[in-house]
Amino acid sequence: MSEPTLRAQKLDAADELAGLRAKFVLDEAVYLDGNSLGVLPAAVPARMEDVVRRQWGSLRIRSWDESGWWTAPERIGDRIAPLVGAAPEQIVVGDSTSVNVFKALVAAVRLAAGGGEGRDEIVVDATTFPTDGYIAESAARMTGCTLRPVAPAEVPEVLSGRTAAVLLNHVDYRTGRLHGLPGLTAAVHEAGAVAVWDLCHSAGALPVGLDEHDVDLAVGCTYKYLNGGPGSPAFLYVRRDLQDRFDSPLPGWNSHAEPFGMRPVYEPAAGAVRGRVGTPDILSMLALEAALEVWDGVSIDAVRAKSLALTDFFLECVAAYVPEGAVESLTPVAHAERGSQVALRCPGAGDVMKRLIESGVVGDFRPPDVLRFGFTPLYVGFADVERAARILARTLS
Amino acid sequence: MSEPTLRAQKLDAADELAGLRAKFVLDEAVYLDGNSLGVLPAAVPARMEDVVRRQWGSLRIRSWDESGWWTAPERIGDRIAPLVGAAPEQIVVGDSTSVNVFKALVAAVRLAAGGGEGRDEIVVDATTFPTDGYIAESAARMTGCTLRPVAPAEVPEVLSGRTAAVLLNHVDYRTGRLHGLPGLTAAVHEAGAVAVWDLCHSAGALPVGLDEHDVDLAVGCTYKYLNGGPGSPAFLYVRRDLQDRFDSPLPGWNSHAEPFGMRPVYEPAAGAVRGRVGTPDILSMLALEAALEVWDGVSIDAVRAKSLALTDFFLECVAAYVPEGAVESLTPVAHAERGSQVALRCPGAGDVMKRLIESGVVGDFRPPDVLRFGFTPLYVGFADVERAARILARTLS
Incomplete structure (x- = not known):
């Protein structure tokens, strides 16, 4: 041998x-x-059969309450939380990573603008997975910002009083390089800007320490190291003390303080729930929930x-x-x-x-x-x- | 008796x-x-078992090609097309209705702006399902427009050279009232504005005639009369002659002309595919595809x-x-x-x-x-x- x-x-x-x-x-x-x-x-097929045959097929509309469909986005968010170093009630699951990057980045610019005038630049990882760059460009265009793509190592040099938000990947999708989240986040904060991290290639693979390192906003994917299944919904982290000022560009009815009140005037829900948008895709979401059970005790x-x-x-x-x-x-x-x-x-x-x-x-x-x-x-x-x-x-x- | x-x-x-x-x-x-x-x-449970056990469990990543996962959004869109009176290649499936309302409305304002100056008003059904109103407010805010909520019957009176886009529900979710899509669309066009229809309560329930009535953009839900399952993905219709000018606020990598080229510069795909955003939620999407088979020959x-x-x-x-x-x-x-x-x-x-x-x-x-x-x-x-x-x-x- x-x-x-x-x-x-x-x-x-x-x-x-x-x-x-x-x-x-x-x-x-x-x-x-x-x-x-x-x-x-291995637990997913039987769970999906139950979700399809009993929850949808038999309980039907009652499952929104009785099978916990309505609260799935925040319940599953809380299951992901310990894996990325977050206390409960800061993560919601739903939508694709791209959509969540948009929510986070626009909200980040609005948070930064609340802190003073003249912050009109979004700094983005130039080597990023392309969708982050494309979405960042759209977020910049729609918030009147300029997009500044730079290599992650050069981020500290370009930060200034103009920087509103910085979008970085924790791990480069191509090379596998892990970027220094604690130091870069601290540098972004020192410049008075908001740090948004993309955890697609780190969630479930390594400790992230979102709370410990005071990350502002983060998004991540659940079909890679979290094994949620093809196209399973992404997640959005909004740090607790920022939730009241999180101003979503996608204020769908699921993020309303009283979603079934059907009120004509929008009033955002308290907490991370404000990051939700429309009706969650229950089949994909509950497959993810079953998949996350393998993490029990790990x-x-x-x-x-x-x-x-x-x-x-x-x-x-x-x-x-x-x-x-x-x-x-x-x-x-x-x-x-x-x-x-x-x-x-x-x-x-x-x-x-x-x-x-x-x-x-x-x-x-x-x-x-x-x-x-x-x-x-x-x-x-x-x-x-x-x-x-x-x-x-x-x-x- | x-x-x-x-x-x-x-x-x-x-x-x-x-x-x-x-x-x-x-x-x-x-x-x-x-x-x-x-x-x-009845066809859904067995299909889902195949999707979970064979396509995901056994073929895994190969299913993006071999099980047709990658092209599901446009393939399923083409299945919905005849039910809403659309020729093929104008509909993509994915994301929630709320997210699609945002895409459609921002794109509508951009289409209208391309036609001349000073169009800075979005008219929206004041009796709409609330999410449409909330999202319209966000779209207005992010495009520098004013939102003008009016009862559908009053829409023709408020149309003017300032109107950029009009978002209407085909059927009122509360009263069940069917609004006159042909006449209202014609009035919107006469004013030089773009008509966006929400078909949540009409798709699969009655003929819509999108192509026949020259509707510009439309969105709809698939878990009501189309029986796609809880939170199944919504659809977006972009009329063929507008596709080249459809400028999405959510230009995720799935809408790129060469998505696997991983290019840093965004170049939109041709056709309705440009309405896609991120990785599609395959489980929910393929349940919908199986559900649509009941319409064969209907x-x-x-x-x-x-x-x-x-x-x-x-x-x-x-x-x-x-x-x-x-x-x-x-x-x-x-x-x-x-x-x-x-x-x-x-x-x-x-x-x-x-x-x-x-x-x-x-x-x-x-x-x-x-x-x-x-x-x-x-x-x-x-x-x-x-x-x-x-x-x-x-x-x-």
Whole structure:
């Protein structure tokens, strides 16, 4: 047995999260695409059958009360809260990430404007997942702001008395680089601006510490490391002391203080509920709720420790198996700068990924030349990692 | 046997849509709340099981291509199109109605501004479902417009060279009044403004004729008469010749000309796809797709004819059974002004509805004093109607 194989055995034997694999529907493939679409949690199919047949089919309209449909956005938000370091009643679930970026960014500009004159610039991560940039451009246009795209490392230099809001990604979707949320948030606050974080690639993968680091607003996705299912609704965090001043650009009836009063005049609800918009998509939302049960009793610190061990081990196996120079890692070596994925640059990455998938190693391709591998500590083991690196080496040779 | 009971038997025997009841999961209750949440179509549970277990659980990320997830918004839009009188490639499904009202209204103001200077007023139905009014207020605020709420009948009088956009409900959610879409749309056009229609209470209940009447933009809900399930995604119609100028306030990556190019610069897709925003909620969306199969071969004109027969017959039975003066119908007698519901005003309506529901007649209550009964021709029969009126009379006595 090769040295990496033996190491994998030992690491798997010592893995305190190994038992969680049984809570997912896995097959023989090595699935390293959980940063795109998480694996199906085993509890979801039966729950969905109940939601469809009993809650919708039999209770019908009564389920808005009796099955807790109406309060699902805030109830599920509270389930996500501990995973991102938030006390209860600060997160609501609903709408897509893009829609939530719009809500958060417009609200951030309005919060900043409330603090004084002349704040008319939105700073955005220039290397962001594109939708954040597109939506930021629309938010800027609609609030009379200028958009200033900069690399995250350069954010502190460009902050000024003109800065209204800063939108940053916690983890770069392409390279897997983890940005320094505590320091950047503090810098944004020092400049008197509002910090909005996109947690799509960190929620469920590593500790975020929203409350601890005094983040103002945050959004995140639930179908990656939270395994909520394809297109499951995103979440929005509004820090408790900002909720009274959170002024949504999408004040739908679900955010009204008295939604069933059907009042002609809008009066926002108290609390994070004010981030809701229209009728929540119950099927997707309750699949997510069932999916989140796998987190019961799981420590996000333990998840982070395993995540780093997995990515370390993957880089080690790649170094051992893949001829030098065949791939180049874009993912930082330093743990403090690494998310839960490894991005390898290589020529013909699109074709390479196709062949990898055919060989049972599922990652994804991001143009122009990146192989992306996500490591979900809840269901990926060290033997998977060794096998993926071995098959990658064979595919490249 | 009473006269209405005999009439019901005859009407049911002659009902060409009666066979469709078998395509729904019904029980002994008379369900007259399909204008709030449609009944579960029998095909949905098995489809959802396939979507969850095979498409998500087994194919996982491959389903974006192989199970047609990526193209679901426009594919399902094309399924809805014939029901609202639209040729293909003008409708996309996704997001809530509220979010779509925002997209449509902001885009409408931008379309109007492209036609000349000084159009800075949004006219909105003052009796609208509240979310439309709240969202219209936000759209006005964010586009520098003034909001002008007026009763639909007064719309023609207030139109002027200042009018940018007009947002109207096809059917009033409370009274069931059907507004004159052809005439009002023509009046809006005559004033040089853009007409946005909310079809929540007409899509699937009666012919809309979007193309025929030259409607500019429309939004609608899919969980009422289209039976898509709780919170199923809404739809957005953008008339073909306006698509190139449709300028969305929510330009998420799904609306990009090359979404997987991950380009930093936004370039909108051609066609109705430009109305998409973020990743679609696949579970809710594919439940809707399965639900729409009940419409195969069903004529919306036949649905309308039965709908009018059902509401006529209900009013007739109420007149026969309920003591004069106990209830007052808010729903117009004239067919041309009636949607697919009957709203009865009565003292203590909230309590009356509670007791009705306990007796197996499910409608809903709208404050302050309205009993609302929706008639879905696909699964409501004339015997149901007679029974509902009979039990209403008993409850009121």
